[in-house]
Amino acid sequence: MSAIIVAKDVGRWYGEVVGLSDLSVSIEGGVTGLVGPNGAGKSTFMKLLVGEIRPSRGALTVLGETPFANLRLYRRIGFCPQQDALYDHMRGREFVAALVRLYGFSAKESNRLAIRALERVHLEDAMERKVGEYSKGMRQRTRLAQAIAHGPELLVVDEPLSGLDPVARHETLELFKELGEAGTHVLLSSHVLHEVQSLTQEIVLIHRGRLLAQGSVGDVRRLLSRHPRRVRLTVREPRRLAEAFLRFDHVGAIRFHDDDGLDVETRDVETFFKDLPALATELGVGIKSLESPDADLEAIFDYLVG
Amino acid sequence: MIELLRATWLLFRMQLTMVMRSRRMLLAILLAAIPPVIALIVATFAPGDVKPGEILASISFWLNLQVIVPILALVAGSAVVTEEIENRTITYLFTRPIPRPALLFGRLLATLVLVWLLLGSSAIAIALAAAQRTGELPDGLALRVFAANIVGGTVYTILFATIGVFLRHPMIVGLGYTFAFEMAIANVPGGSQSLTIQYHLRSILVDATETCWQSAEILNIDSFSSPGEALGTLAVVAIVTLVVGALGIARRQYVLTA
Numbered sequence: 001m002s003a004i005i006v007a008k009d010v011g012r013w014y015g016e017v018v019g020l021s022d023l024s025v026s027i028e029g030g031v032t033g034l035v036g037p038n039g040a041g042k043s044t045f046m047k048l049l050v051g052e053i054r055p056s057r058g059a060l061t062v063l064g065e066t067p068f069a070n071l072r073l074y075r076r077i078g079f080c081p082q083q084d085a086l087y088d089h090m091r092g093r094e095f096v097a098a099l100v101r102l103y104g105f106s107a108k109e110s111n112r113l114a115i116r117a118l119e120r121v122h123l124e125d126a127m128e129r130k131v132g133e134y135s136k137g138m139r140q141r142t143r144l145a146q147a148i149a150h151g152p153e154l155l156v157v158d159e160p161l162s163g164l165d166p167v168a169r170h171e172t173l174e175l176f177k178e179l180g181e182a183g184t185h186v187l188l189s190s191h192v193l194h195e196v197q198s199l200t201q202e203i204v205l206i207h208r209g210r211l212l213a214q215g216s217v218g219d220v221r222r223l224l225s226r227h228p229r230r231v232r233l234t235v236r237e238p239r240r241l242a243e244a245f246l247r248f249d250h251v252g253a254i255r256f257h258d259d260d261g262l263d264v265e266t267r268d269v270e271t272f273f274k275d276l277p278a279l280a281t282e283l284g285v286g287i288k289s290l291e292s293p294d295a296d297l298e299a300i301f302d303y304l305v306g
Numbered sequence: 307m308i309e310l311l312r313a314t315w316l317l318f319r320m321q322l323t324m325v326m327r328s329r330r331m332l333l334a335i336l337l338a339a340i341p342p343v344i345a346l347i348v349a350t351f352a353p354g355d356v357k358p359g360e361i362l363a364s365i366s367f368w369l370n371l372q373v374i375v376p377i378l379a380l381v382a383g384s385a386v387v388t389e390e391i392e393n394r395t396i397t398y399l400f401t402r403p404i405p406r407p408a409l410l411f412g413r414l415l416a417t418l419v420l421v422w423l424l425l426g427s428s429a430i431a432i433a434l435a436a437a438q439r440t441g442e443l444p445d446g447l448a449l450r451v452f453a454a455n456i457v458g459g460t461v462y463t464i465l466f467a468t469i470g471v472f473l474r475h476p477m478i479v480g481l482g483y484t485f486a487f488e489m490a491i492a493n494v495p496g497g498s499q500s501l502t503i504q505y506h507l508r509s510i511l512v513d514a515t516e517t518c519w520q521s522a523e524i525l526n527i528d529s530f531s532s533p534g535e536a537l538g539t540l541a542v543v544a545i546v547t548l549v550v551g552a553l554g555i556a557r558r559q560y561v562l563t564a
Contacts, residue, residue, distance in 0.1 A: 051400075102316060
């Protein structure tokens with residue numbers, strides 16, 4: 001499959017602030033996840049892809065075209081922005097139909113496409129209500145409907161799952177799967193790796209405006225598993241458990257806190273969590289709580305960046 | 307070109323309700339109501355020798371054209387592009403296959419329709435209020451007030467909409483322009499008056515041969531150009547400003563804040 005998005009040394013600054021810095025990436029078709037912590041540059045990259053803004057430097061092509069103000073390209077892409085902004089005075093159907101009309105469809109056809117798109121995002125019962133009355137999740141789905149209504153070749157979706165309840169989240173992921181199976185290329189951004197993971201194997205990791213890793217989820221997970229992870233436990237007998245941990249090669253440092261707290265740093269978190277239940281049972285130390293405070297993406301990215 | 311006209315028409319229809327329902331329009335309605343109310347008060351309480359033509363001429367010249375028309379146009383015109391940016395909905399329009407100037411033209415047209423409606427009604431209401439006095443209005447005066455209002459509303463709205471294409475806070479610049487430049491220069495005797503939109507609007511409004519203008523204490527009343535000449539100059543100003551705005555919006559990048 002050939003690349004649908006090619007970025008070469010793309011940089012984008014907002015005055016003194018760096019949005020993207022020398023990003024070079026080539027994205028094949030299909031469903032791809034753009035993953036990175038908040039402020040990584042995902043939204044900037046997406047705005048560049050849909051031609052809302054221009055790169056400060058470097059070259060970018062989407063479906064073989066330069067995006068900024070490219071009307072030919074706009075017919076082929078759909079964009080669901082992150083910002084919760086809609087024309088609140090309009091009804092859901094009117095809103096989507098009005099935007100579809102701008103693709104050159106007749107009023108009747110636009111209306112038909114709008115209804116179909118709203119049905120696909122499960123808003124058929126609410127489409128005659130004013131958008132201003134919608135819940136956050138419904139507004140998110142309306143934004144998605146306007147992006148898919150005209151049947152784009154490439155769908156660019158910025159944080160599509162934020163604000164959705166678990167059912168809507170599942171339905172939205174299913175929709176992306178369907179679109180992907182039907183041949184639509186989907187690029188979606190998220191700061192939550194496992195959300196993207198449930199949808200696609202192909203991910204692009206960016207952080208602080210730079211490409212960090214690209215490839216299958218398996219490749220990236222292997223990379224991440226080597227990240228030294230801190231695990232915080234509360235146990236009845238912390239000293240006995242700490243003594244047992246010292247036998248493990250992957251355990252680097254152990255710190256005590258309060259009377260029953262234990263911070264353990266491990267270089268192999270998967271093995272750690274595999275062995276922990278048996279060890280706790282064997283010693284009878286009674287684990288009261290367990291958490292991994294630096295398991296979030298920001299910490300992992302910081303580790304990868306070094 | 308056909309694509310631009312089609313998109314302009316679609317956006318005009320799409321945005322008309324939005325423009326109508328905006329808070330700025332409420333303010334515009336209040337502004338438009340001020341001159342007729344003042345005209346009614348003056349017509350009711352002025353001394354007996356004051357003629358209706360004098361009331362209409364003075365209020366139109368000193369209050370309506372100099373203050374209300376530019377401020378109302380500023381309130382409405384500065385929102386043409388900035389409202390889409392502030393609401394962060396500009397993304398939907400800029401990622402559609404429509405020429406970018408259609409956004410400016412479509413929303414501007416929707417705004418102009420409302421500006422015309424407000425300033426046109428205001429002009430008629432001032433004339434009706436002044437006509438409460440005994441005596442007749444001079445021939446054509448009400449029509450000239452109406453025309454000056456509509457032309458003034460149009461040119462100023464285009465100007466402030468174009469400023470909004472380039473600046474994030476067009477209201478501040480617009481206020482500065484209205485008070486520091488237009489009002490000041492237009493009232494300083496000499497040739498520099500012709501640099502202002504106000505001067506050309508006054509040229510449409512004033513007929514120096516009528517007695518009502520002679521008693522309105524207007525400086526250099528004989529220096530105004532002919533209405534035809536003034537209309538031509540203002541048309542050029544409006545078209546050039548519109549072209550600059552269209553070129554600007556085609557190239558500008560708008561960074562939306564979270």
